[in-house]
């Protein structure tokens with residue numbers, strides 16, 4: 001036993017040496033742990049890594065609150081106590097400043113961006129100017145003159161920060177108690193007054209966000225494979241989730257591939273969004289406005305498609321992971337081409353896709369209900385904006401329409417940023433309303449979006465070959481629309497959403513939903529919510545037992561319905577005078593289908609056709625602030641540390657040299673840290 005432990009001691013000492021030299025064994029006086037830290041994390045594709053990371057033991061730097069861009073000199077050149085941990089107010093979170101910090105990363109330990117409580121006036125988009133530039137339909141082979149946004153730069157405000165690589169951690173903090181403590185600590189200890197040098201002790205911050213994966217997807221997937229044989233420690237996971245789809249006529253989902261008589265009109269919207277930081281992706285305009293319109297349209301079409309079914313089936317599709325080179329739509333098209341989906345590409349009659357519609361809402365509001373929606377076709381030379389439809393076109397020429405609120409460049413000023421939120425959609429409530437009252441309050445935004453949904457529903461019905469006389473009865477419900485907007489953009493933990501999900505999913509409900517696609521092996525909160533909402537809005541309740549419902553049958557002898565329908569037991573509401581919820585069974589055609597890039601099934605990690613994005617794993621994300629004592633004291637600590645180390649090394653050497661022959665069969669210590 002003592003022999004084994006001697007090896008361990010050696011290991012531990014080596015470890016502490018590593019940390020000591022890294023400069024992190026400073027004397028810490030006070031610690032304040034930061035409570036709400038949102039990191040930027042590392043993502044990888046076929047060729048690059050993007051995002052941020054700290055060293056294994058966290059990055060430590062002296063706090064510096066940046067007051068203006070001119071003030072950068074202190075951080076990058078003149079300040080006497082590098083490295084610095086730079087606190088940025090959000091207006092200073094610009095490409096110019098971030099790229100200077102990136103270039104001077106020797107003196108930068110990390111960056112904290114203080115998220116404001118209200119949206120800025122000027123535009124901000126950390127996305128690129130040409131979203132999904134390499135994975136749409138235009139390429140060197142197909143209409144090269146339109147490729148790479150040569151004709152239309154879709155996202156002119158894009159500064160590309162979300163696709164840069166930083167070798168220091170970048171966190172976002174809410175503007176509240178945490179940031180108050182930070183500012184106070186900086187003002188008291190670190191601020192250089194009248195050009196003097198600040199005196200020790202100084203206020204410092206430490207950020208942990210070490211990322212396991214490096215270089216690119218091929219490298220980290222290879223690491224995963226190797227590691228799997230030794231220990232199940234993965235370093236990265238493919239981005240992905242599930243698409244949600246449903247059809248107006250039940251389709252046998254067990255029989256994959258071509259259906260003789262089926263002709264479907266695909267009505268599509270995207271579910272996911274992104275921002276610079278990991279778990280803030282409100283996607284109000286870029287995602288929510290579109291898929292809420294589609295949900296409301298599907299609801300508006302429930303009666304008409306049952307009472308006077310149009311000749312073609314409408315297939316509602318909600319795609320996940322579209323931000324990252326069209327993961328969801330490319331997978332569905334791939335499955336359709338390979339007889340892995342309930343209908344195949346030959347069955348697809350046409351596509352109608354709903355993109356960003358915020359501006360449309362705004363126009364409707366300013367017209368005060370007087371005007372009807374007018375639809376303009378963009379001029380002929382206009383390329384198709386970034387859209388899931390592009391992936392269908394890439395496979396074959398299929399007719400289609402993409403409904404957007406912009407003629408050329410996006411009208412969204414906050415595309416894929418943390419400001420693309422409820423405030424940006426002008427969703428607001430009269431003061432002093434309870435959450436329940438807000439849920440039911442029909443906002444002006446909801447009224448306008450209802451108009452858009454009605455128009456979409458009618459267009460879909462006609463496209464599916466429906467009969468003209470039915471059109472007047474198709475109307476979206478403003479009450480449903482306002483609840484949907486509230487649920488996805490303000491609070492998903494509301495009484496309506498609670499009724500529509502099974503009890504075991506209650507823990508998923510919370511604040512505004514985060515629409516970043518993630519790497520969940522099971523479906524994420526947005527997917528689950530849309531799945532259950534779509535079932536409620538297009539399906540019907542059936543009076544069967546919970547057991548039969550969960551076993552996908554209507555009674556004990558039923559073996560056929562599971563091919564055509566999906567059954568979900570939801571917890572329902574509690575009747576008045578009771579606290580016991582009364583669950584019920586919903587029968588619908590709603591299904592989930594994989595939204596995982598085919599590149600991972602084919603193990604083609606350098607694929608040019610399919611998304612190759614993966615997310616690195618990490619062990620801990622945290623931050624804290626403390627006071628560091630003087631530099632001299634630090635050196636003294638280090639000196640003592642080294643002396644102790646040398647003594648122990650000598651000691652260990654003596655012990656282990658005597659132990660060598662006894663220890664010959666011992667296991668080598670794993671030194672697979674990196």
Ligand SMILES: *[C@@H]1O[C@H](CO)[C@@H](O)[C@H](O)[C@H]1NC(C)=O
Pocket residue numbers: 100103104
């Ligand atoms: C990067 O920093 C170096 C000095 O470290 C400087 O010479 C160079 O101009 C900087 N580049 C940019 C783009 O700021």
Ligand SMILES: *[C@@H]1O[C@H](CO)[C@@H](O)[C@H](O)[C@H]1NC(C)=O
Pocket residue numbers: 144145146147150151
């Ligand atoms: C960009 O478009 C112009 C015409 O609009 C064309 O002359 C040029 O070759 C295009 N560039 C590329 C790289 O395709």
Ligand SMILES: *[C@@H]1O[C@H](CO)[C@@H](O)[C@H](O)[C@H]1NC(C)=O
Pocket residue numbers: 045046047048050134163
């Ligand atoms: C990977 O991402 C980087 C950064 O956005 C981009 O420049 C590069 O083209 C991407 N590689 C592929 C194969 O899409």
Ligand SMILES: *[C@@H]1O[C@H](CO)[C@@H](O)[C@H](O)[C@H]1NC(C)=O
Pocket residue numbers: 176177
């Ligand atoms: C912030 O601090 C105040 C008093 O210092 C406290 O009442 C409040 O709950 C704190 N807020 C949070 C979010 O911790």
Ligand SMILES: *[C@@H]1O[C@H](CO)[C@@H](O)[C@H](O)[C@H]1NC(C)=O
Pocket residue numbers: 032033034035177178181
């Ligand atoms: C973080 O939360 C803990 C416990 O809730 C509290 O004691 C601490 O003061 C908070 N930190 C800050 C900076 O507000």
Ligand SMILES: *[C@@H]1O[C@H](CO)[C@@H](O)[C@H](O)[C@H]1NC(C)=O
Pocket residue numbers: 193194
């Ligand atoms: C800084 O300098 C100004 C004028 O030189 C002086 O009025 C002020 O008191 C000084 N502040 C401190 C904290 O020394």
Ligand SMILES: *[C@@H]1O[C@H](CO)[C@@H](O)[C@H](O)[C@H]1NC(C)=O
Pocket residue numbers: 252253254255560563564
């Ligand atoms: C659905 O397809 C499966 C497999 O082809 C078949 O066994 C089943 O009978 C079909 N059900 C219906 C209702 O068509």
Ligand SMILES: *[C@@H]1O[C@H](CO)[C@@H](O)[C@H](O)[C@H]1NC(C)=O
Pocket residue numbers: 299300303473475
């Ligand atoms: C659908 O039909 C039912 C009864 O047939 C009616 O109660 C309901 O209001 C209709 N819904 C819509 C949206 O027209």
Ligand SMILES: *[C@@H]1O[C@H](CO)[C@@H](O)[C@H](O)[C@H]1NC(C)=O
Pocket residue numbers: 311465466
């Ligand atoms: C729908 O199908 C019926 C019978 O197949 C046909 O008579 C009718 O013309 C079709 N309607 C449309 C709009 O295609």
Ligand SMILES: *[C@@H]1O[C@H](CO)[C@@H](O)[C@H](O)[C@H]1NC(C)=O
Pocket residue numbers: 496499500535536537539540541586
């Ligand atoms: C949808 O949810 C409502 C509760 O908001 C419920 O009354 C209704 O029966 C549900 N409909 C279906 C088809 O599940």
Ligand SMILES: *[C@@H]1O[C@H](CO)[C@@H](O)[C@H](O)[C@H]1NC(C)=O
Pocket residue numbers: 543
């Ligand atoms: C549901 O079925 C049960 C027994 O089959 C019956 O007693 C009950 O009245 C039914 N409920 C409704 C709402 O039809």
Ligand SMILES: *[C@@H]1O[C@H](CO)[C@@H](O)[C@H](O)[C@H]1NC(C)=O
Pocket residue numbers: 576577
């Ligand atoms: C609920 O309880 C109140 C009094 O406790 C009673 O007056 C009322 O009728 C009850 N309502 C129902 C629906 O049972």
